[in-house]
Amino acid sequence: MKKFTSVKDIPSIKKALETAFEVKNNPFGFQHLGKNKTMVLVFFNSSLRTRLSTQKAAMNLGMNTMVMNVNEDSWQLESEMGVVMDGNNAEHLREAIPVIGKYCDVIGVRAFAKFESREADYSEKILSQFVEYAGVPVVSMEAATRHPLQSFADLVTIEEHKTVERPKVVLTWAPHPRALPQAVANSFVEWMCETDYELVVTHPKGYELASEFMGDVKVEYDQKKAFEGADFIYAKNWASYTDYGKILSKDMNWTVNEEKMALTNNAKFMHCLPVRRNVVVSDGVIDSPNSIVVDQAKNREVTAQAVLKMILENS
Numbered sequence: 001m002k003k004f005t006s007v008k009d010i011p012s013i014k015k016a017l018e019t020a021f022e023v024k025n026n027p028f029g030f031q032h033l034g035k036n037k038t039m040v041l042v043f044f045n046s047s048l049r050t051r052l053s054t055q056k057a058a059m060n061l062g063m064n065t066m067v068m069n070v071n072e073d074s075w076q077l078e079s080e081m082g083v084v085m086d087g088n089n090a091e092h093l094r095e096a097i098p099v100i101g102k103y104c105d106v107i108g109v110r111a112f113a114k115f116e117s118r119e120a121d122y123s124e125k126i127l128s129q130f131v132e133y134a135g136v137p138v139v140s141m142e143a144a145t146r147h148p149l150q151s152f153a154d155l156v157t158i159e160e161h162k163t164v165e166r167p168k169v170v171l172t173w174a175p176h177p178r179a180l181p182q183a184v185a186n187s188f189v190e191w192m193c194e195t196d197y198e199l200v201v202t203h204p205k206g207y208e209l210a211s212e213f214m215g216d217v218k219v220e221y222d223q224k225k226a227f228e229g230a231d232f233i234y235a236k237n238w239a240s241y242t243d244y245g246k247i248l249s250k251d252m253n254w255t256v257n258e259e260k261m262a263l264t265n266n267a268k269f270m271h272c273l274p275v276r277r278n279v280v281v282s283d284g285v286i287d288s289p290n291s292i293v294v295d296q297a298k299n300r301e302v303t304a305q306a307v308l309k310m311i312l313e314n315s
């Protein structure tokens with residue numbers, strides 16, 4: 001594997017899952033692969049799980065890691081081509097990326113949607129420059145349109161917790177005080193479409209995800225109807241795609257609570273975290289035994305390690 005930016009980069013779901021369970025059962029068994037190899041993690045945005053789990057995953061494989069927070073530690077980086085750089089940005093990605101690539105064997109990069117332009121975000125302006133100029137494999141640690149490490153962890157978590165062969169998985173929009181990217185939702189849909197699970201997406205009108213991700217996935221605008229018989233409820237806020245980056249609703253009737261969970265087939269509750277309690281989900285649901293958000297977060301380490309193992313085996 002030469003890069004990991006979407007589900008399309010893995011050899012197959014089957015091989016990815018096998019590798020994930022292999023490293024979960026034997027986390028320190030593959031240290032020969034990472035010996036004298038270095039991973040640089042570049043963050044344009046904040047992180048808790050991604051930073052710690054990816055670093056831990058690399059260390060489990062015997063790698064060294066270096067972390068760079070672009071907006072605090074480094075020069076401010078320019079991402080536009082052809083600009084006269086007489087403003088605040090001291091260095092262009094065009095030099096910074098290949099230089100970082102000379103100091104390491106794998107680069108991880110986090111660059112969220114900026115919400116300045118849908119076209120710029122959906123063309124993955126920053127991630128695609130990393131892939132083009134790094135000279136080493138690049139792992140997305142959440143880009144503008146996808147968060148594949150999260151979705152891979154979500155898949156492993158569902159595989160571990162499912163009680164039926166083909167669970168009903170519901171992705172529900174939930175309210176939030178800030179405009180958040182569509183990346184987690186897009187990517188979740190993209191990975192779920194590679195399985196034979198039953199997937200239903202529920203959100204208020206105006207929150208339709210891009211058709212390149214949704215294809216013919218079922219949308220149910222009635223959240224309670226969507227919850228009926230569900231085995232997994234995955235909550236996530238995202239800002240509008242059609243009215244790009246806008247908050248169209250903060251309707252607290254969409255908060256996931258005990259009453260709605262009672263409509264499901266004793267569903268497990270999932271969220272990628274960080275989560276706004278009593279906005280996205282009630283305390284009662286996230287503190288209940290059916291909440292698997294911490295197991296889900298643990299699997300971020302597992303799947304980051306699976307991805308790095310597949311990359312190291314290839315290089």
Ligand code: SN0
Pocket residue numbers: 150178180181183184272273274275276
């Ligand atoms: C990010 C997002 O894409 O929604 C990262 C999720 C893994 N989430 C946030 O930025 C939440 C920030 C907040 O203010 O709650």
